[in-house]
Amino acid sequence: MGWCLGNSVLLLSASCLCGSAPCILCSCCPASRNSTVSRLIFTFFLFLGVLVSIIMLSPGVESQLYKLPWVCEEGAGIPTALQGYIDCGSLLGYRAVYRMCFATAAFFFFFTLLMLCVSSSRDPRAAIQNGFWFFKFLIFVGITVGAFYIPDGSFSNIWFYFGVVGSFLFILIQLVLLIDFAHSWNQLWLGKAEERDSRAWYAGLFFFTVLFYSLSITAVALMFIYYTEPSTCHEGKIFISLNLTLCVCVSIAAVLPKVQNAQPNSGLLQASVVTLYTMFVTWLALSSVPEQKCNPHLPTQLGNGTVLAGPEGYQTQWWDAPSIVGLIIFLLCTLFISLRSSDHRQVNSLMQTEECPPMLQATQQQQQQLAACEGPAFDNEQDGVTYSYSFFHFCLVLASLHIMMTLTNWYKPGETQKMISTWTAVWVKICASWAGLLLYLWTLVAPLLMPNRDFS
Numbered sequence: 001m002g003w004c005l006g007n008s009v010l011l012l013s014a015s016c017l018c019g020s021a022p023c024i025l026c027s028c029c030p031a032s033r034n035s036t037v038s039r040l041i042f043t044f045f046l047f048l049g050v051l052v053s054i055i056m057l058s059p060g061v062e063s064q065l066y067k068l069p070w071v072c073e074e075g076a077g078i079p080t081a082l083q084g085y086i087d088c089g090s091l092l093g094y095r096a097v098y099r100m101c102f103a104t105a106a107f108f109f110f111f112t113l114l115m116l117c118v119s120s121s122r123d124p125r126a127a128i129q130n131g132f133w134f135f136k137f138l139i140f141v142g143i144t145v146g147a148f149y150i151p152d153g154s155f156s157n158i159w160f161y162f163g164v165v166g167s168f169l170f171i172l173i174q175l176v177l178l179i180d181f182a183h184s185w186n187q188l189w190l191g192k193a194e195e196r197d198s199r200a201w202y203a204g205l206f207f208f209t210v211l212f213y214s215l216s217i218t219a220v221a222l223m224f225i226y227y228t229e230p231s232t233c234h235e236g237k238i239f240i241s242l243n244l245t246l247c248v249c250v251s252i253a254a255v256l257p258k259v260q261n262a263q264p265n266s267g268l269l270q271a272s273v274v275t276l277y278t279m280f281v282t283w284l285a286l287s288s289v290p291e292q293k294c295n296p297h298l299p300t301q302l303g304n305g306t307v308l309a310g311p312e313g314y315q316t317q318w319w320d321a322p323s324i325v326g327l328i329i330f331l332l333c334t335l336f337i338s339l340r341s342s343d344h345r346q347v348n349s350l351m352q353t354e355e356c357p358p359m360l361q362a363t364q365q366q367q368q369q370l371a372a373c374e375g376p377a378f379d380n381e382q383d384g385v386t387y388s389y390s391f392f393h394f395c396l397v398l399a400s401l402h403i404m405m406t407l408t409n410w411y412k413p414g415e416t417q418k419m420i421s422t423w424t425a426v427w428v429k430i431c432a433s434w435a436g437l438l439l440y441l442w443t444l445v446a447p448l449l450m451p452n453r454d455f456s
Contacts, residue, residue: 035386038130039338042108045140046334046396049104050403052144056096057407094408096148098156098163101404103147105166107140108396115389129389164410164424166401168432171281173395174333175436178277179443181336182270190265205269212272219279220244226296227286233294236286239430243282246437247275253444262447274440278433280325285429287322288410290422297322297409326406334399337392 111129118125186205193201220240228236253259254271289295297320410425 036339039387039392041133042111042393042396043334043338045107045136046104046399047331049100049144049400050407053097053100053403053407056100057093094411095152095156097404097407098159099147099150100144101163101400101407102150102159103140103144105162105397105400105404106147107143108393108400110139112390112393112397115393118385118389120385126385126389163401163405164428166398167405167410168428168435170395170398170402171429171432172436172439173337173398174329175274175277175439177333177336178273179270179440182273183265186267186269187265205267209267209269209272212269212276216247216272216275216279219276219283223279223283223286227289227294229293233289233291235426236289236294239282239285243278243430243433243437246434247271247278250437250441250444251275253441258448259444262451263444266444270440274437278437280329281429281433281436284322284326285426285433287320288422288425288429290426320409323406323409327403330399330403330406334396337395337399 115125115129118129120126121130189201189205193199223236223240227233228240251268251271254266254268259266287295287297290298292298405425410422410428
């Protein structure tokens, strides 16, 4: 942990000790908005925490975690000698990830409270948002070191439920971002098709729509094959069938004449993206089912309930397919939050971002032209912020909790010595898929139910 965090000091200490975001950029970099640069650097802090968490799961690092006070202890600090090396070691990596993600979430939660109601870069707190990077890094390292000395006790059990709630909310945020991406994609290609009078763009939209639905159908078939049994796994069968039925319903609703009249840009491309994402969340839920017959991702267990490990002791195994795909989607969505303000008013309202005010466009264009000669970022928020500082940090808090649950396979430390998830994880993910489908359905029918409101 110290090695990873220490190497990053070289990057941050090269910037101004108490300057603004442009100081993090060298003079050869192209001109960038101050707001974008700040978000990217905060995202770098999050990714640094993710990297350290992944390293904590490696067997070589796990063997060094025995030196910490919360390792291999239960109750009033009495060592559990009867558990042996394998059972105790199986908890080390996951408990370390819990503490690393706690530090990351605490860091961003502090800025969530600090940046409440900042309306422009003229606010003194905006200088803290866009500068002081070296001192922020020191705070981040200090919180991280302190988190690793928190006694175990009930910490892991309580923090598990924080992770469940945060991950649930972040799954919904991911769906919102995917819907917005599909809307923008659909509008862009339809606009190009009209401008160039070419059917190739329509063919492209048709191809990807068919591809996403084909992947969804394939996913349904594979889930029935690998996560169900003819005589058991009834919950999995119900979840797959129900979510498939709901996806068919929202796909039909997306092309209804009344919906098309109210929202001409709505179509099957967006519905296919939502369907594929719903199947992905369903897959995540089934990969957490705590029954060996219904979940091929569970570790092999011995008769006494311990996890089978090699001669060198337990090796944490989170590198299964659901975790890898979930990590990739997490990284993409987090970057999306950092880089983009939506073209849609409703998404901007939900994500607390704003389009560039018309009266500021000319001023910012002049600033950008002047800054292009020098290279560093320029301040584009003197008359108003382009995103909510506080909500952005809150999203990173949820992202920290979500990646914690992803890397630990939603395992609850202290509940059992077996390396399996609980039914809590299954139901949270399934409910998140249902909430996401209802959210998308609402975006389709809201203009019909409230015709006096502007949903353009």
